[in-house]
Amino acid sequence: MQALVKYTDDVDAKMGMWLFLFTEMLFFGGMFLLYAVYSTKYSADFSGSSSELNRVIGTFNTLILITSSFTAALSLSEIKKGALQSASICLGITALIGIVFLIMKYIEWSAKIGHGIYPGSAYLNEMAHGKVLFYSLYFVMTGIHAFHVLIGIAVFIVILFMLRNGTVRENNSIKLENAALYWHFVDIAWIYLFPLLYLLR
């Protein structure tokens, strides 16, 4: 039996990735809908709780995530030029920044949890309804986002290995391109989360 002829190309793969990202947008859209409704209903509580978040860490994380998006784009541009070495370095930096992002997130979450603020905690449940919902949204939205960051880091590490063994190379960069697309989406989600969660006041 002869093997199946390869009949698809990179454009197909990229289209699949974009369609997947569109579904991701709607997935986050569901949470943004909840956010929109509850922030309208409890606007005072929402801006009150928002000012309790650590704005310095939030801003720092925004800046580094944008930077990692930049290095991911740079990695793709380098690999298309054939500069495999610098493509690897850019990709490595991207993954490292992702890890730093998660560490900062961990510090931020621990501080809140240390104060007894987490979904379902007795301390939080005593507070006003708007605050309960804000903090639940905060933990769920940043949590799901962080999960996406984690997946992204794992994918980048796999691609780094593929760059090493030559599976991903100058004229076969679609895996890197799709991974970068995914990472940019994760960045975009954060670009909206940042003002909605940290900058209400």
Add this chain to the structure above:
Amino acid sequence: MLSMKQKEDTRSTGNGTLIFTWIALLLLTGLTVWIAGVNTDRHGVAVNIIIASVKAGLVLFVFMRLKYESLFFRLILLLIVITLTAIMALTFLDVLYR
């Protein structure tokens, strides 16, 4: 269609454009934090969401190379935006008038 298959897209965005976009994104982040600091009413929030959309647009069109992609991709993006807007609008029709 098979006959219309494009060759792998080798156009690469110049590093200058990427760096410029990166700096613009950082500056917009700074702007958004500054606005949140001085403007404490809900206008500040609205402005910040608009700024976020500009940033998202930059990422989409430059980093994600949407400016090079076929019209189809941009149309679907539009479709998603319309879909989300419609869902929000119809839900608020309930929430606001209840």
Add this chain to the structure above:
Amino acid sequence: MGTDFYMNTEGRKGVLSWILSTDHKRIGLLYLYAVLGFFLIGVIIGLLMRLELMAPGRTIVNARAYDSLFTLHGIIMIFFFIIPGVPSSLGNFFLPLQIGARDVAFPRLNLLSWWLYVIAGLTAISTIFLPGGPPDTGWTLYPPYSIKTPTNVSGTALAAFIVGFSSILTGLNFITTIHRLRAPGMTWFRMPLFTWTLYSTAWVQVLATPVLAITLLLLILERAFGTGFFDPAKGGDPLMFEHLFWIYSHPAVYVMILPAMGIISEIVPTFSRKTVFGYKAIVFSGLSIATLGYVVWGHHMFTSGMSDVSSMVFSFITFAVAVPSGIKVFNWIATMYKGSVEIKPPLLYAFAFIFLFSIGGLTGLVNSAVATNVHIHGTFFIVAHFHYTMFGGAGFAFFTGLHYRLPKMTGRMYNFRASTVACIVLFIGFNILYFPMFLLGWQGMPRRYYDYPPEFHGNNFISTIGSWILAAGLLIMFINLARSLFKGEKAGNNPWDGTTLEWQVSSPPPQENFEKIPHITRGPYSREKNIL
């Protein structure tokens, strides 16, 4: 002709050559068997429910067990039979054949979809045996009750989440396939109507399912951590769950019915030996059903305490959906008009579909008017309406598709007499089973109760008798189809004189579908011969 795809085992043995295969035809058959398996489970649960309702008072199960029965029946039938039913089985098998492609765009993703589907199905079934027991909330999983019940709501939600992922992957696979892999000359308006409806369906799958995924995830988090999003005690709004749930679940109705309409739109011209009437009207009505279907979800919430303004708007848009559906029925009938209609089993099943679906559609108008809806909401009227559209509609269309396409899939023909008998028995049983429910609902019998006052006894009794007749019909139909696999005569390549591409290849199709990718020069229902 070369070897058919059954002989191409890709070097694997036995069952492995199936469950690891990336051939869209094998995956289509895997789906078919899995989907029919879940259908069987759903049918058995349904029969048990009817048995319980045969007489007032406790008949076979108590109230608690009955709650679990209708919940499982709904979850299994909706998420594991009717939503994936046609697109994943018949769609997977025939989409590449219809557009002249060798496979779908992402064959490995396709196999992953099937695996996710199976894992999800096992997760759903496992809730029966796990501590807490099967869910008792109804398939809609409405909070606040779904937050409080000790039963396995989270497991069920997880199962639906996973099967949703599978559905999304199938959808994006089909969209990419249709955009990128059509044979040369296969322009958009030379695509067969079944492919067109798979395309509309795929978009709904891709655009709506993510909303269900996040909703279910939020419900799981709510139960695990007490996030409060849907819990009024914490300021949350249970109506937001209903909104999010129906933002997916109404469009999902079109995932169920659009491919069904596609099946009928192919069969009617084939057996009328005419080209289809109003090809473009059918295409665009399919697309507009998909679009409008996205913004009518609120008609499930008229009695939930939603604002009056939104009730009116949702009611109005819902009426609008009836227009494109009506266009389709009109086109089918116009296609048969003055055609030389040959009544063979597939067409017979298609007639049953058109009749039952029309009743379902017309009673849908009764539901979409706010005033009448308030009267019948949550009664057996809804149950009857729903089963006329989903079982009489989507389910019968699935049977129609099986009778039309199984000879191509297996290369064997079934017995016509037996399938005609089965169709008549099914049709009679169906109406005896579900029509009394309209009456019961109109008289005010609520759904989801295991008991009822004596005045409802007569209709319930008749309905239960109907369920047995229906089951007998299913038995005859499936035995006949299964028998054809072993004892059927060779079907030949084109038993129905079909005009679309899949009828031009051998039965069963060769391993890579086409020896040479065809060049298309005519429309899908044109009766000029020889494209290959």
